[in-house]
């Protein structure tokens with residue numbers, strides 16, 4: 017399954033580069049996205065997500081490298097690309113002076129509908145997206161969540177085969193986030209392709225089948241969810257003690273029972289331990305396909321964490337709060353950048369991504 | 371009691387209804403119509419400009435209140451000194467002030483485009499498979515309406531305080547049409563600035579730096595005969611002088627052939643030079 021014919025690829029980018037002055041915002045990004053899938057691009061602020069997406073969507077001309085969307089070159093065949101692609105940018109991109117309805121009618125006309133057809137389609141979309149009531153109001157009077165939703169709705173006017181969503185849920189409340197996810201799922205159920213950028217690991221976890229992590233303009237990891245998680249570790253234990261005096265002892269207990277390195281937080285009561293799969297699971301390669309995230313089972317993170325808790329209790333160390341979380345994006349980055357220093361690890365990185 | 375606790379989240383007033391995924395499927399399964407041609411795309415964008423005027427009518431203050439103020443101010447301020455009486459002066463002045471106001475209005479094209487970039491709207495438009503400059507043409511279409519409004523308002527104000535064009539209705543209409551043609555061409559200077567500089571204020575500054583001297587170093591206010599020789603040379607080669615002379619001539623019922631030709635020539639030159647510069651900048655964005 018490593019060889020795809022170019023025909024089932026929605027995105028195929030090789031060596032994309034974009035500089036702003038001396039700043040290489042995107043520094044040799046390769047991306048391969050198969051049709052009918054959700055692809056997640058993770059990265060911190062300034063990583064180059066937006067710049068990459070804009071180049072893929074034909075909005076920004078790459079300084080180097082090449083990108084093909086459904087086989088069409090984004091620079092030379094931008095019209096063919098634009099016919100099949102939509103982009104919902106990081107910031108709402110509708111005319112704030114116009115009403116929601118007017119925005120959609122305008123875009124409908126510009127995608128080739130006659131005036132009447134455009135009105136009809138705009139009405140349909142407003143209904144689908146639950147925006148009928150707001151249809152007659154100027155967009156500048158919308159709430160952030162409504163604006164985002166209208167923005168995504170507008171991107172579906174042309175029934176795109178590939179939708180770029182640049183941080184579609186940043187700043188949304190949980191309910192609105194879930195609704196954006198619903199839309200993404202519905203799109204993919206229709207065989208469309210979605211590339212979404214995000215700063216939230218759980219978002220790609222919920223939606224994406226493959227993930228690229230970008231940092232400083234480079235792809236530092238790529239693979240399936242399982243591969244990525246395995247390469248990072250099962251998660252982290254966050255602990256808050258009742259008594260700061262007991263912290264050194266608790267630190268020891270955690271290090272022993274979890275086999276993980278323990279960090280002291282700035283808060284004198286808090287400790288964080290990153291659980292690495294490899295430290296307990298037999299040290300073999302766990303870069304199998306699919307979702308063997310490795311956070312379940314006896315030797316898994318939960319099992320080890322409960323053993324650690326029991327040990328703490330036995331020693332009379334009072335714990336105020338305890339949580340076992342998936343690796344946060346911070347932790348993913350820490351882990352990934354840590355490993356970059358080592359020679360090629362056995363983990364699921366470049367090889368698995370091929 | 372307006373704070374929402376988690377419990378009543380579902381019953382919140384501004385809660386958005388869920389997205390219906392069933393109809394969404396239907397929406398997506400439509401056939402794509404062929405993209406619109408350059409003309410329909412430009413007209414659609416022109417419609418957008420009209421909507422903007424409809425929603426923000428106070429914007430029109432710039433093309434109504436200010437020009438009328440200029441007419442009144444200059445007529446009564448300079449009239450006595452320059453032409454014996456305000457009434458005599460306005461016969462000379464009004465066509466020129468008309469040109470000046472409309473040329474100043476061209477600045478708004480640049481501001482509008484700059485705003486589109488700023489607000490990210492242009493990115494959305496640029497993702498459309500349409501003739502790319504149609505966005506700009508749409509703005510210009512809206513501006514033509516603005517120029518017409520400014521011209522009408524000033525003419526009415528002028529007529530009220532004694533402007534009596536010898537050329538009658540045909541002369542006045544031809545004068546206004548010629549001015550609109552020129553303003554359309556001159557707008558491309560504004561669009562260029564709109565794409566070139568970072569923010570709205572800089573667009574205003576840059577445009578003013580061009581528009582101000584052009585307006586004042588022309589024959590709008592006084593007959594160039596009264597100026598020193600070197601200045602006369604400058605004034606006679608200023609496009610605004612040609613436009614103002616042509617418009618004045620038409621309204622006075624003369625046939626200012628040369629000035630009309632000069633005006634049209636300048637218009638073509640402006641479109642060729644600044645139009646293509648604008649396009650180049652636009653494509654590079």
Ligand SMILES: Nc1ncnc2c1ncn2[C@@H]1O[C@H](COP(=O)(O)OP(=O)(O)OP(=O)(O)O)[C@@H](O)[C@H]1O
Pocket residue numbers: 036039041059060061062063064065066067068106
């Ligand atoms: N138009 C521009 N001019 C100059 N520098 C830019 C421009 N756009 C982006 N950059 C720079 O390029 C780098 C990458 O920016 P980009 O917007 O792609 O990051 P991002 O991953 O989308 O970040 P965020 O999560 O904050 O949206 C940043 O250092 C940014 O300052």
Ligand SMILES: [Mg+2]
Pocket residue numbers: 065066067106182183
């Ligand atoms: Mg971004």
